[in-house]
Amino acid sequence: MLNKTKLIGAGLGLRREMLGQLTTVPASVDFWEIAPENWIPLGGKYPKILRQLTQQHQFSCHGLSLSIGSPAPLDINFVKSVKHFLDEHQIQSYSEHLSYCSGEGHLYDLMPIPFTEEAVKHVVQRVKQVQDIIERPLILENVSYYAAPGQEMSELDFTLAVLNESGCSLLLDVNNIYVNSINHAYDAEQFLASMPSHKIAYGHIAGHFDEADDLKVDTHGADVIEPVWQLLKRAYELHGVFPTLLERDFNIPPIKTLLHEVEKIKSTQALVALQNNSQRLA
Known part of the structure; x- marks a missing residue:
């Protein structure tokens, strides 16, 4: 029976444009990720397709739009609709x-x-x-940012303060750490090492765009680069192997191409797990 309480292994972000390629769901994908906002208002065939997938995987x-830091009041009706969606599909x-x-309206970007x-x-x-x-x-995911207004x-x-005081868990986005470390000139590995291992629920890895040597833009529109793969490996070494998902939001290649990167997540997880076991036995 499918255990829906805990994520394991390597995952892939599901986009509606991928559905036509999923006549057979790849066994190498241990879990899938969706944005509830992209599915809650849909009618027609899509809810039925999604229901079939969530029942089996x-x-x-x-x-995308909770807007946890907004100065505007929390949208309670939206949060309740998300709760209904999670319950309906048994997603934990x-x-x-x-x-x-959001502020006085929706900004359509992450600020x-x-x-x-x-x-x-x-x-x-x-x-x-x-x-x-x-x-x-x-x-909550550590995010990429390009300016720090009012920074104190x-x-x-x-x-760390938000994680420790709120009781929430962490979605550790390795690419965002890499992007921010270049854009804001800090040590990516030091930041990574400071993350609380016990808070990590799962991770993200993605590609980005090189605007300049000192400016990287988190686009999720390209292949993951080698320094980010190395940072993911280091994350596993520091925090233990945690479930990790590949994000790809545009310039989406065929599923077979994406599966190569999913398999690289799995091989990196297996390598570090083997290293850790060897160290324990030494």
Whole structure:
């Protein structure tokens, strides 16, 4: 029987344009991830297709519009609709971005929350409110950002404060750490090592765009580069092997091509697991 309480292995983000290629669901994909906003309002054939997939395979949800750091009031009706969607499809893992995308209207982009103590308190209160509604731990992703308005504390200190004070879990996005380390000139491995292992629910890995040597843009529109693969391996060495999902949001190649990267996640997980076992036996 399918265990829907815990993610394992290597996953892949499911986009509707992939459905035509999924006449047979690849066995190498241990779990799939969807944005609930892309499925909640749909009618026609799509809900039926999704229902068939979620009944037979492990899924997580990665939201786009919770806007956890917004100054606007939390959209309670939206959170309740997400809760209904999670329950309907028996999905336990719901993650979102440690950012915001709404104010006096929807911004259609992920904006950086000011790194301040006041913002920590604001986000923590909203996280607890969301968790009370969805009746699950909220999983927050460390995000890429390109400016830090009103900054009073480091990205690292801000992220740790939110995790520690809210009780939420962490979606560890390795590519975002790499992108931010270039754009804001900090040590990616040091940041990675400072993440709390016990908070990591699962991870993301993705490609990005090189705007310049010192400016990387998190696009999810390209292959994962070797330094990011190496950082993922280091993440496993530091924190233990955790479930990890490949994100690809545009310039989406055929499923067979994406599966090569999914298999690379699995081979990296297996390599580090073997290393860890060897060290324990030594």
